Amino acid sequence: MIRITSIEELFKEHYASLCYFAVKILGDSKLSEDVVQDAFLAYWQKNKEVSADSICIKFFLYSTVRFTCYKMIRREKVVQKYHRLNQNNDIEHAEILNEIIHSEVLDAIYKIMKSLPEGCQMVFKLGYLEGLSNPEIADQLGISVNTVKTHKQRGLRLIRRKLNPELFALIFI
Amino acid sequence: MTDPKLFYIAQLIEKFLTATASLEEEKELNEWLKQNPENKRLLDSFRDSTSIKNELNELSSFNSNEGWVEFRRKLRLKTFFKWIKYAAAAVFFIFSIRFLDITFNKVPPHETVAAAKAEVVKPGGKIAMLLLSDGTIINLEDQQTNLKEKDGTDIKGKNGELIYENLGERLNVSIYNELRVPKGGIYHLSLSDGTKVWLNSMSSIRFPVHFLQKERKVYLEGEAYFEVASIKDAPFMVEVGGNRVEVLGTSFNVNAYDDITKTTLVEGAVKVWKKGEYKFLKPGQLASVSDKIKIEQADIGKALAWQKGEFYFTSDSIEEIMLQLERWYNVEVEIENKNNKSTKVTGRIKRDSPINEVIELLGFASNASFSLEGNLIKVII
Numbered sequence: 001m002i003r004i005t006s007i008e009e010l011f012k013e014h015y016a017s018l019c020y021f022a023v024k025i026l027g028d029s030k031l032s033e034d035v036v037q038d039a040f041l042a043y044w045q046k047n048k049e050v051s052a053d054s055i056c057i058k059f060f061l062y063s064t065v066r067f068t069c070y071k072m073i074r075r076e077k078v079v080q081k082y083h084r085l086n087q088n089n090d091i092e093h094a095e096i097l098n099e100i101i102h103s104e105v106l107d108a109i110y111k112i113m114k115s116l117p118e119g120c121q122m123v124f125k126l127g128y129l130e131g132l133s134n135p136e137i138a139d140q141l142g143i144s145v146n147t148v149k150t151h152k153q154r155g156l157r158l159i160r161r162k163l164n165p166e167l168f169a170l171i172f173i
Numbered sequence: 174m175t176d177p178k179l180f181y182i183a184q185l186i187e188k189f190l191t192a193t194a195s196l197e198e199e200k201e202l203n204e205w206l207k208q209n210p211e212n213k214r215l216l217d218s219f220r221d222s223t224s225i226k227n228e229l230n231e232l233s234s235f236n237s238n239e240g241w242v243e244f245r246r247k248l249r250l251k252t253f254f255k256w257i258k259y260a261a262a263a264v265f266f267i268f269s270i271r272f273l274d275i276t277f278n279k280v281p282p283h284e285t286v287a288a289a290k291a292e293v294v295k296p297g298g299k300i301a302m303l304l305l306s307d308g309t310i311i312n313l314e315d316q317q318t319n320l321k322e323k324d325g326t327d328i329k330g331k332n333g334e335l336i337y338e339n340l341g342e343r344l345n346v347s348i349y350n351e352l353r354v355p356k357g358g359i360y361h362l363s364l365s366d367g368t369k370v371w372l373n374s375m376s377s378i379r380f381p382v383h384f385l386q387k388e389r390k391v392y393l394e395g396e397a398y399f400e401v402a403s404i405k406d407a408p409f410m411v412e413v414g415g416n417r418v419e420v421l422g423t424s425f426n427v428n429a430y431d432d433i434t435k436t437t438l439v440e441g442a443v444k445v446w447k448k449g450e451y452k453f454l455k456p457g458q459l460a461s462v463s464d465k466i467k468i469e470q471a472d473i474g475k476a477l478a479w480q481k482g483e484f485y486f487t488s489d490s491i492e493e494i495m496l497q498l499e500r501w502y503n504v505e506v507e508i509e510n511k512n513n514k515s516t517k518v519t520g521r522i523k524r525d526s527p528i529n530e531v532i533e534l535l536g537f538a539s540n541a542s543f544s545l546e547g548n549l550i551k552v553i554i
Contacts, residue, residue, distance in 0.1 A: 006538060007519060011244060015237035023231070033235065037244045044248065055180050097179050098215050104183035105219065109190070110232050125233070 011040055014058065017107035018065055024099055025069040035072075039064040062100050120155035123148055190219060256457065256473055294528045294548060297374055297501045299333030300358035306348035306382070313360070322382050324348060326365060337365040340383050347381040354395070357503035359479075364391075367402035368409065371480050374500040375430070396428045398480045401441075416462055419444035419451070426476045430496070433463045437476035482524050488517040491541055491554055498550070502528050510554040516541055 015036060022032035039061050046060075113124060122141060126132045127148075138145045185202045188194035194202065206213050218224060303311045306323060318330035325341020328350075335352065354360045354372045362370045366384050376395025390410040401409045401420045409420040413427055414434045423441015427434065436445055438454045445452050445460040452466045459471035478485035484501075486494055495506045501524060516539045522531055532543035532550060541554040 006517070008241065011241055012237040015240050016232050016235040019235040019240070020228075020232045029234065033240055033243070037240060037247060040244055041247060041251065058180060094209060094211060098211055101179050101183045101186065102215060102218070104180065105186045105190070106225075106228055106232055108183075108187045109219075109225070110229055112191075113229070 007040070007044055010057065014061060016110070017103040018061055020106065021062065021099060021103040022065050022069055024103075025066070026072065031072070035065055035068045036061075038068065066096060116155050116158055119147075120151045120158070123151040124155050127152065186216060186219070189216075252474075294502055294504055294545070295357070296525050296527065297357040297359050297503075299360060301335075301352055301354045301360040301372070303328075303330075303335065304351040304353065306350060322348060322350070324383060326382050333359070334361040334363070336363040337382065338363075340365050344383070344385075347383065347385050349379055349381055351377060351379040353377040355503075356500055364402075366404060366407075369400040369402075371398040373397065373479050374503075393427060393429070395430060396426070396479070398424075398426045398477065400424050414462070416448075417446040419446060423456075425454075426480070428476070430500075433461050435476075436460045436462070437471045437473065439473055439477070478521075479524070484522045484524060486518050486520055488519055491516050491518065491535070491539060491552060494518060494535065495550070495552060498528070498531065503548075504528065505549045506552065507549065508552045508554065512554075514554050516554055 018036045018039065019029070019032045022035050023029050026032055026035070042064050043057070043060060114121065116124065123137055126137045126140060127134070132140070134145050134148045137148045141148070182202075182205055185194065185198055185205070188198055189202055206216060299314070301313045303313055303318075305311065305320075311318065311320070313330055313335065316331070318328065318335070320328040322328060322341065324344050327338050329336045329338065352360065352362055352372065354374060354376050356374050358372075358374050360372045362372065362378065364370065364380055364384075365382060366389060368389075370378060370391075372378060373396040376393070376397055378394075378397060379392040381390075384407070387407050388410055389404075389407055390412060393411050393413045399409075399411070399420070401423060403423075411418040411420065411427060414429045414432075416434060418425070418427060418436050421442040421444070423443070424439040425441070425443055426437040426439070428437075429435070436443065436454060437459045438456050440456050443454040443460075445454055445462060445466055447462050447466050450466065452460065452468055454460050454468065457471055457473065459469050459476070461467045461469070472487065475485045475487055484494075484497060492508060495508060498504065499506050518535065518539050520534075520538065522534070528550075529545055532545060535541070536543045539554075541552055544551045
């Protein structure tokens with residue numbers, strides 16, 4: 001098969017979700033990044049053989065990452081942190097598939113957040129992900145508390161349109 | 174659930190979370206939820222605000238720009254080691270020379286109009302024309318050739334390769350032959366001194382049948398790859414684009430389709446001349462000659478890809494890529510680039526791929542749109 005693609009776009013699009021998936025198995029973020037970069041190298045070399053279908057590419061990348069992680073664990077180079085691999089292959093298989101789904105959905109939510117205008121995004125990150133109070137955010141960003149509130153309101157309005165009200169309520173209120 | 178189906182499930186969940194799922198899709202999601210208690214647990218995890226916050230935090234800690242830099246570094250290391258192995262094995266020179274377009278093109282027979290459209294454009298093949306010293310033009314095309322030049326030298330050819338051997342008597346004056354490769358062609362030539370030359374589309378080489386002088390000189394237009402036979406005290410010269418490449422016994426590629434002559438050295442040593450000045454080229458280097466001589470690091474794989482039967486694009490613009498396709502497939506190209514956007518494409522394709530497959534993939538990879546009408550490719554960037 002023949003294949004031409006922009007490997008850079010592919011890389012940046014899927015990097016975070018793949019790393020997140022790997023760190024759930026390995027527990028070490030630096031190692032996870034290495035494994036993911038190596039998976040892209042493997043993809044790059046097989047360029048001629050992987051299909052032009054983006055689902056197949058994702059599947060190839062996740063599979064490569066997954067099996068590299070297993071190899072590392074079996075060689076006892078890494079202590080299993082978060083995800084215990086069972087002897088029973090069926091269960092393991094189903095759980096891993098769900099981990100992949102989990103990474104993908106989380107990444108989609110993250111991308112929605114990233115689609116916010118920059119001012120709002122920073123306020124959101126500090127306020128909701130890191131749990132800072134409004135005065136603390138104002139301090140860190142060098143803006144007034146009122147500006148922080150404005151950014152929050154604007155961001156909420158934008159996100160409200162994109163996320164299911166139920167989820168939105170839970171996460172952002 | 175088959176493995177790739179899991180990405181579809183992820184999409185269903187995303188649609189559910191963004192309240193954009195259709196009734197049909199919600200039904201499918203419910204089916205999936207019933208299959209395994211694990212599945213319900215997964216969906217519920219997205220409703221747990223604390224855990225989502227932590228997870229988003231963790232996800233955001235992975236910086237794809239930094240990761241990309243690391244990736245490039247690892248890729249460079251890999252490519253470097255690969256090149257070292259290659260340089261040890263091969264030594265070839267490639268010259269290119271401007272070539273006058275010879276409209277010699279074979280149109281295969283076709284039964285239906287639809288088939289005709291698809292078959293009119295074919296990837297290049299072993300087509301060339303040989304111009305003898307007396308002016309006779311021989312069509313070389315997958316048929317066997319057996320000639321004798323007027324000095325008695327044997328010229329044998331078949332299957333895309335032409336060999337000069339059994340040198341005749343030494344005449345007082347050199348007699349020259351010229352091998353011309355048109356658009357859509359590629360050819361291999363063995364000169365009487367044992368030097369091997371591969372010529373790309375739209376290229377020609379003019380050479381003496383018998384090298385009489387100490388200096389072995391040939392004239393090139395277009396692009397060629399050389400493996401020069403090492404003969405003591407008899408330097409090999411390639412005259413190209415009004416300048417000269419002096420070869421000290423090895424392999425190199427010369428590309429001179431436009432105003433800049435690019436010589437890539439694989440093995441051996443080469444002197445690149447411009448007017449009265451010259452510079453030495455080392456293996457792995459590329460000399461670009463326009464108004465002066467510039468030496469830089471070469472990408473050997475890229476320079477030699479054509480000779481190995483591949484196109485190898487490394488962040489090449491659509492315009493550059495279309496020039497290559499024009500020559501090899503012998504098509505016309507029209508590019509419309511209203512917003513002056515620069516679109517770069519990276520990748521490899523075999524040169525024997527049908528043209529419609531090539532442009533289909535270019536379209537996918539670049540967001541430009543391609544259409545093929547008979548012999549014309551229209552591109553909108």
